[in-house]
Amino acid sequence: MLPLCFVLMPFGKKAIPSGATVDFDAVYHDLIAPAIEAAGMEALRADQEVSGGVIHKPMYERLILCDFAVADLTGANANVFYELGLRHGVRPATTVLLYAGSERMPFDVAPLRALPYQLGADGKPTDVEGARQALSKLLETARAARGDESADSPVFQLLEGYTAPDIARLKTDVFRDCAHYAVEARKQLADARRAGKDALKKAAGALGEVQDLEAGVVIDLFLSYRALSDWQAMVDLVAQMSAPLARSVLVREQLGFALNRLKRRDEAEELLVELIKEHGASSETNGLLGRVYKDRWDEARNANELLKAKGALSKAIDTYLKGFEADWRDAYPGINAVTLMELKNPPDPRRLELLPVVGYAVKRRLAHGTPDYWDHATLLELAVLQKDEDAAMEAAGNALAAVRESWEPETTARNLALIRAARAARGDEVAWAAVIEDELDKRAAG
Structure with missing residues (x-):
C-alpha cells in the first residue's frame, strides 16, 4: 500500500x-x-x-x-x-x-x-x-x-x-483501514442522501454500530438526516453516540434544532439555554433558540393567544439580537431580528438602525468568502423589507441556485409570507413578494 x-x-x-x-x-x-x-x-x-x-x-x-x-x-x-x-x-x-x-x-x-x-x-x-x-x-x-x-x-x-x-508501535493496519473506511463511508452517505430517506437508513445500517464508528462518519450521518428533514432519526442517533460526541456543541445545537422541528419546544429550549450558559451567546446557538421562541409566537398568534404571542415575539427578537451582537459577521440572527421587528404592531423602530448593519455584514461575507444559501436569503429578506423588487428578484435567483437542503427555502418562504401578511394588515401591500414565495415553496417541495 x-x-x-x-x-x-x-x-x-x-x-x-x-x-x-x-x-x-x-x-x-x-x-x-x-x-x-x-x-x-x-x-x-x-x-x-x-x-x-x-x-x-x-x-x-x-x-x-x-x-x-x-x-x-x-x-x-x-x-x-x-x-x-x-x-x-x-x-x-x-x-x-x-x-x-x-x-x-x-x-x-x-x-x-x-x-x-x-x-x-x-x-x-x-x-x-x-x-x-x-x-x-x-x-x-x-x-x-x-x-x-x-x-x-x-x-x-x-x-x-x-x-x-x-x-511504530501504535501504527497498525486498523489505522490504514480506517482512513479508507472514512472516505468510503462519506461516499456511501452522499449517494444515499441523493436517493432519499430509505436509502440513507439502509446505508446507516450498513455502517455498523454507532459507538464503533469514527466520529467524522457519525457527524456526517447526523447531518445527512438533517438534509432529508428526518428529525426523529437525528434525535435517535444522538442517543447512540458516545458521551463525548453527544456532549459536543455542534451535536447539541443540531439536536436542539431537530427537537424544535418535532415541536418538542420545551426540550429544545432547555438544551439551547444550557449551551448558552456554558459557552456564552453565539450566533448559531442564539439563532436556533430564537427560532424556538419564534415558533411559539406563531403558534400563540394562530391560537389567538395575543398576550402569549406578544411575549414570545419579544423574547425571539431579544435572543436573535444577542446572537447577532455576539458575532457581527454572521448576518443570520441579525436578519431574523430585523424581520421580527417588522412584524410587531407597530413595527419596532430599532429595525431602521439595524437594517444597514445586517446589510453590511452579509455584503462583506459575500465579498470575502464563498457565499452560501443563507447569505443570498438574507439579501432577499433585506430587499423585501426595503421594498426593492429588482434586488429581491436577483437575490431570490441566487438563493434558489444555492439551496442545499429542502428546509432552507421553506424557512425563507415562511419569513417572506409573514412580512407580506403583516404589511397587508397595515395596508402596505408587497404583492410581488408572493411570486418569490411560490418559487421557494416549489423548491422546498422538489
Missing part, C-alpha cells in the same frame, strides 16, 4: 496578510496532491474531516501517524502552525514545508527550509509543473532519508537527547 502523506493547509479562498487572496483548493488540487501522487504516496487533507470543532481525534491520528506530511505556511494560518507544532513534536523528519514565494516567512520558521511557489493574480499557483516536480523531489528525498539522523523538526534539532515516541 502507498504511504500516507498528511496535508496541513487552509482550504477555500482565503485573504492573507499581504492583501492577496489565495485559492488554497487550487493549490492543493493543482500542485500539492499531484506532487504527492508522483512521489508514490497518497494524500490526506485535513479539511476532509467534518468541520465544527469536534472531530479532533481522526485529524490528530492522521497528523501524527502519517509517514509523511506537507505543510503550506502561506498566510501564517494559526491552525496550520498549531498542527505543524504537533507534527514537529513527534516526528523528527519527513515533513516538507512550502509557501507562496511572495510571502515573508514568519520569524519562528524563517530558518527552516521551505519550497517557494508562485501565485497568479487569480490566487492560483503558476509554473505548476515546475513546482510539482520540486515538491515531489523533496518528498522522494524525505522518503529515501527515513531512518537518517538529518531531522527537519527544530525540536529534534535543538534538544539534545530528545527522542521520538514509539509511533
Whole structure:
C-alpha cells in the first residue's frame, strides 16, 4: 500500500496578510496532491474531516501517524502552525514545508527550509509543473532519508537527547483501514442522501454500530438526516453516540434544532439555554433558540393567544439580537431580528438602525468568502423589507441556485409570507413578494 502523506493547509479562498487572496483548493488540487501522487504516496487533507470543532481525534491520528506530511505556511494560518507544532513534536523528519514565494516567512520558521511557489493574480499557483516536480523531489528525498539522523523538526534539532515516541508501535493496519473506511463511508452517505430517506437508513445500517464508528462518519450521518428533514432519526442517533460526541456543541445545537422541528419546544429550549450558559451567546446557538421562541409566537398568534404571542415575539427578537451582537459577521440572527421587528404592531423602530448593519455584514461575507444559501436569503429578506423588487428578484435567483437542503427555502418562504401578511394588515401591500414565495415553496417541495 502507498504511504500516507498528511496535508496541513487552509482550504477555500482565503485573504492573507499581504492583501492577496489565495485559492488554497487550487493549490492543493493543482500542485500539492499531484506532487504527492508522483512521489508514490497518497494524500490526506485535513479539511476532509467534518468541520465544527469536534472531530479532533481522526485529524490528530492522521497528523501524527502519517509517514509523511506537507505543510503550506502561506498566510501564517494559526491552525496550520498549531498542527505543524504537533507534527514537529513527534516526528523528527519527513515533513516538507512550502509557501507562496511572495510571502515573508514568519520569524519562528524563517530558518527552516521551505519550497517557494508562485501565485497568479487569480490566487492560483503558476509554473505548476515546475513546482510539482520540486515538491515531489523533496518528498522522494524525505522518503529515501527515513531512518537518517538529518531531522527537519527544530525540536529534534535543538534538544539534545530528545527522542521520538514509539509511533511504530501504535501504527497498525486498523489505522490504514480506517482512513479508507472514512472516505468510503462519506461516499456511501452522499449517494444515499441523493436517493432519499430509505436509502440513507439502509446505508446507516450498513455502517455498523454507532459507538464503533469514527466520529467524522457519525457527524456526517447526523447531518445527512438533517438534509432529508428526518428529525426523529437525528434525535435517535444522538442517543447512540458516545458521551463525548453527544456532549459536543455542534451535536447539541443540531439536536436542539431537530427537537424544535418535532415541536418538542420545551426540550429544545432547555438544551439551547444550557449551551448558552456554558459557552456564552453565539450566533448559531442564539439563532436556533430564537427560532424556538419564534415558533411559539406563531403558534400563540394562530391560537389567538395575543398576550402569549406578544411575549414570545419579544423574547425571539431579544435572543436573535444577542446572537447577532455576539458575532457581527454572521448576518443570520441579525436578519431574523430585523424581520421580527417588522412584524410587531407597530413595527419596532430599532429595525431602521439595524437594517444597514445586517446589510453590511452579509455584503462583506459575500465579498470575502464563498457565499452560501443563507447569505443570498438574507439579501432577499433585506430587499423585501426595503421594498426593492429588482434586488429581491436577483437575490431570490441566487438563493434558489444555492439551496442545499429542502428546509432552507421553506424557512425563507415562511419569513417572506409573514412580512407580506403583516404589511397587508397595515395596508402596505408587497404583492410581488408572493411570486418569490411560490418559487421557494416549489423548491422546498422538489
